[in-house]
Amino acid sequence: xxxxFFLLAMTPVLAACEMGQTTxxxxxxxxxxxxxxxxxxxxxxxxxxxxxxxxxxxxHWFGDDGAEGYANARYDPVTGKPICTDRIPPGAVISNPxxxxxxxxxx
Amino acid sequence: MFRMKFxxxxxxxxxxxxxxxxxxxxxxxxxxxxxRIVVSGMxxxxxxxxxxxxxHWWADGGLEGYMTTRFNPExxxxxxxxxxxxxxxxxxxxxxxxxxHLKPGQREVLERFFRSEGAFSYxxxxxxxxxxxxxxxxxxxxxxxxxxxxVARSVGAFVEVEEGFGETRPIATGHNETAWQQNRRVEVxxxxxxx
Numbered sequence: 117x118x119x120x121f122f123l124l125a126m127t128p129v130l131a132a133c134e135m136g137q138t139t140x141x142x143x144x145x146x147x148x149x150x151x152x153x154x155x156x157x158x159x160x161x162x163x164x165x166x167x168x169x170x171x172x173x174x175x176h177w178f179g180d181d182g183a184e185g186y187a188n189a190r191y192d193p194v195t196g197k198p199i200c201t202d203r204i205p206p207g208a209v210i211s212n213p214x215x216x217x218x219x220x221x222x223x
Numbered sequence: 224m225f226r227m228k229f230x231x232x233x234x235x236x237x238x239x240x241x242x243x244x245x246x247x248x249x250x251x252x253x254x255x256x257x258x259r260i261v262v263s264g265m266x267x268x269x270x271x272x273x274x275x276x277x278x279h280w281w282a283d284g285g286l287e288g289y290m291t292t293r294f295n296p297e298x299x300x301x302x303x304x305x306x307x308x309x310x311x312x313x314x315x316x317x318x319x320x321x322x323x324h325l326k327p328g329q330r331e332v333l334e335r336f337f338r339s340e341g342a343f344s345y346x347x348x349x350x351x352x353x354x355x356x357x358x359x360x361x362x363x364x365x366x367x368x369x370x371x372x373x374v375a376r377s378v379g380a381f382v383e384v385e386e387g388f389g390e391t392r393p394i395a396t397g398h399n400e401t402a403w404q405q406n407r408r409v410e411v412x413x414x415x416x417x418x
Contacts (some may be wrong), residue, residue: 122418143262143264144327145265145266145267146265147282147283147284147288148266148269149268149270149280150380158288164416165273165417177273177279181283181286181288184284184286184287184288185288186288186290187290188279188291190275190277191277191301191303192275192346192384192412192414193276193277193304193412194346194348194412195346195384196298196300196303197384199414200383201381203344204257210416211416211418217240
């Protein structure tokens with residue numbers, strides 16, 4: 117995946133423009149279900165999510181979507197209870213959470 | 224509004240969120256004793272379906288992202304699509320009536336299943352039909368779940384959860400032999416890890 121530095125630098129600007137819009141009825145649109153990053157337009161469901169283990173040992177779906185990150189609990193589909201384990205250390209991430217080619221900076 | 228039938232909740236989706244926001248403002252403003260509600264903005268939530276079939280709401284806010292669980296408002300449980308369980312086996316095949324001891328050959332079948340599936344861990348759930356007492360069915364489903372979980376453990380599989388539901392979670396709703404037969408089952412959920 118190729119991303120030019122220009123596009124990368126423009127991401128916050130473009131995103132800010134889009135989110136500043138108001139809806140027809142008045143309230144400001146704060147977020148919507150389309151990726152605002154410039155280098156892809158896929159829906160979140162199209163790409164795999166990683167698994168992150170929280171400090172209690174419970175699993176969460178975990179994905180870095182470029183300009184933003186997402187995480188939410190993993191549930192047993194039959195009982196709806198969280199899925200937890202003591203066989204993976206807390207804080208660990210399984211598989212690659214990075215889903216775009218955007219450069220990742222952690223200060 | 225919150226007593227909506229579950230089917231309606233499913234169908235309503237995003238549009239309901241928009242309709243609700245404008246409907247909320249007017250009546251509340253008239254009642255001074257209640258908290259004043261100010262709609263400062265809107266979020267157009269989308270649905271993310273995870274590998275287990277469970278749904279999450281998500282939205283991209285530009286330089287930030289939001290995600291939360293989609294719940295069934297009636298049960299309070301996460302809303303998950305009906306996916307095939309990793310294994311649903313009739314207890315008529317596995318066990319004799321009223322027994323939690325495996326029929327001849329069934330141990331080998333289960334061992335083969337757990338060896339080939341290779342999931343990170345498993346949940347094993349036992350279910351009975353509605354005949355006999357609630358307490359009896361509860362105990363029988365627990366013993367049967369334990370039998371299957373023990374076979375899993377004997378071949379090195381990790382069973383994180385082992386639970387009996389008795390007659391409380393039927394998949395067929397009728398009160399006849401056809402329904403009962405479907406409801407007598409052991410369910411195995413496989414917790415696979417992403418690669």
